[in-house]
Amino acid sequence: MSTLSKAAKFAERTSHLRASTIREMLKVTQQPDVISFGGGLPAPELFPIDAIAECTREVMDEYGAQALQYSVTEGIPEMREWVARRLTMRFNRSIDADAVVMVNGSQQGLDLIGKIYLDPGDHVVLEHPSYLGAIQAFDAYQARYLTVETDEDGMIPASLERVLASADPFPKFVYLIPNFQNPTGRTLAAERREEIVRICERYDIAIVEDDPYGELRFEGDHLPSLSSYATTGTIVYLGTGSKVMAPGLRVAWVVCDDEDVREKLVLAKQGADLHSGSLSQYLFHRFVSRTAQFASHLSEIVATYRKRRDVMLESLAEHMPGIVSFNRPAGGMFLWATVRGIDTAELLKVSAEQKVVFVPGVSFYPTRDVHDGMRLNFSNSSEEKTRVGIERLAHALRQYANLA
Ligand SMILES: Cc1ncc(COP(=O)(O)O)c(C=O)c1O
CATH class of the missing domain: 3.90.1150.10 (Aspartate Aminotransferase, domain 1)
Incomplete structure (x- = not known):
């Protein structure tokens, strides 16, 4: 035996x-x-807490069993439309609700990105230092890392270009957190943003733009997201309700214009959890629909x-x-x-x-x-x-x- x-x-x-x-x-x-x-x-x-209690009552009255039933993998339409409207304002370009896939925390988004992009030994380009949770997610797919130098203004474009020019094997994507980065709190300078988009476009490498903190700006103007720039390249954007409402709801979203990427993400998500919690999504939606509050x-x-x-x-x-x-x-x-x-x-x-x-x-x-x-x-x-x-x-x- x-x-x-x-x-x-x-x-x-x-x-x-x-x-x-x-x-x-x-x-x-x-x-x-x-x-x-x-x-x-x-x-x-x-x-x-009180508002979420009220929203729970309202969701039960309005949706009842529907909020407790299995739902579609992409997420409830109300949430996808809300995300599309909000990002249309933030990106200053039109985002379609079809481009949005709801996920169970942006952490799940990172895992699914690893799942669809990474074979064992594949390279991922990271800021140096970078978010530990992303490294953990990619580690599970046996990623290797290429690190790009950063300074007080975030990732240095010339260093990114050097890394891409000499990489072998060529990396699968560039992961970065442009706003109030975890762990450093640094923000990618405005003038570097389009430059990074263009470098990645030239090298035809996808960008994963993780933006959990963008809404938490204390001073100065919001800077354009990398996703704001029209590009022939692929940008996968991650947003979350964790920092603007409550992380326990695990309501978050992946947004990508590229239909092929979304299709693979949805299939990967189906295998992981069928769909994100319907009740959480309805609650989140009900709360953010109280616009003034x-x-x-x-x-x-x-x-x-x-x-x-x-x-x-x-x-x-x-x-x-x-x-x-x-x-x-x-x-x-x-x-x-x-x-x-x-x-x-x-x-x-x-x-x-x-x-x-x-x-x-x-x-x-x-x-x-x-x-x-x-x-x-x-x-x-x-x-x-x-x-x-x-x-x-x-x-x-x-x-x-x-x-x-
Ligand atoms: C950069 C970054 N990405 C993703 C996450 C995960 O957030 P979520 O609660 O949406 O899974 C965090 C949480 O701290 C984070 O700092």
Whole structure:
């Protein structure tokens, strides 16, 4: 009788899965006295609980069984039309509801993109650093990564061009987060956006534009999405309701003009979950259809996060030693700090004992070779907690680095 070895019982691709530092760390942060700048959680006190309760009643009265029944893979028409209208305004060009596929969180969008594009060993082009959840999703398809240099203005077009010109095998797509990037909070400069679209058009490589934070702008004008530019190339855009309403609903969307891509996405999604939750989609739609209430809800989120960012910046400036430098993101939920000469994964061990945590930057580099970065989330802690947490973190750093 032949049997399989322990390793062979599972697919080879599972050996490429790495535990997410963030998810592991979230377990530690369940303790109430730990201040966490680690997770990427929205502020729960801003969830529109009463409105969602009312919307639930309204959806049940209006749709009843239909909201509880199996539905189509592409998503409920009401949501696809809403997304198309909103993006028509944001992209400043007409988006058709047919171009929209609803997904179960944009994280599922990333997984499906991996599923339809990646064979084992295929290359994906990423910003350096990039979103850990995307790396995890692509890891499952045994991707390899080519990294493009970034600066305070996001991906550097000349570096992208160099990477594409010398890549072998040629990569399948370029993944980037142009607005208030996770993890760095950086925004891709306006003048770089069209340049990147044109480079990708020339090399005939798809762009995956992940935009969960675009609506959370604290100051300045919204910049055009990469998807705003007319192109003969393919752009797959990802948007989500997680940061503007509630992540627990898992309402998100993939938008792409290319019918072939959509067809494959829909088939891949059918195999994964048949369709995203109908009730969540109806609820989300009902809430955003209360236009004035949704607009003021969004303004409240933006105002709250702006204030929290400011408090974090003030506290960093007040308490951190000179080896720490940090940026000032114009929106989103994260800022990025570098601690000269310090391995922040080691610092985390000391800071966790002092009951404050963050995500060490190394997690966001697929090459795992940059150790002095730190992602600080400011959306999930009150102003008071932020002040106390940053003071604790500065204390832990001084102790770890033997500074006075
Ligand atoms: C860049 C980026 N993409 C995707 C996601 C996943 O979001 P969703 O809740 O829509 O799955 C996140 C969540 O933090 C993110 O930061």
